[in-house]
Amino acid sequence: MLVGADAFLFSRRDQLVQLAVRYSIATVYPWREAVVAGGLASYGTNIADAYALAGTYTARILKGEKPAELPVQQSVRTEFVLNLKTARALQLDVSPTLSALADDVIE
Numbered sequence: 001m002l003v004g005a006d007a008f009l010f011s012r013r014d015q016l017v018q019l020a021v022r023y024s025i026a027t028v029y030p031w032r033e034a035v036v037a038g039g040l041a042s043y044g045t046n047i048a049d050a051y052a053l054a055g056t057y058t059a060r061i062l063k064g065e066k067p068a069e070l071p072v073q074q075s076v077r078t079e080f081v082l083n084l085k086t087a088r089a090l091q092l093d094v095s096p097t098l099s100a101l102a103d104d105v106i107e
Helices: 007-011 013-022 032-036 047-062 084-089 096-101
Strands: 041-045 078-083 104-106
Touching: 007 013, 013 032, 032 041, 032 078, 032 104, 041 047, 078 084, 078 096, 084 104
Parallel strands: 078 104
Antiparallel strands: 041 078
16 A cells, blocks of 8 residues: 555554554555655655755745745655565565665664
8 A cells, every 4th residue: 555645644643553553454655754654665855854954944034035936945855765574474575675775674
């Protein structure tokens, strides 16, 4: 199952992870936090990076720059996080190549 990037779904990530594990559904999330909570894998931008970028924008505005003159930016770094403990629980064989491609592996 592929979970979409949505604020509501992010707020319910623990519940989504629990349901996916209960029903043995291999699930990919857009957030690292879901994998830390026990999800199988995630691929997406790092939320902390996006918040840091928002903080940079806020600092520039507080220093007097006009918001309309600031360039549009978005986090461009994506990360792939894999939870091998969950993979084993789902009886999935994860190739060493896939593990090597992951930015972070949770064991």
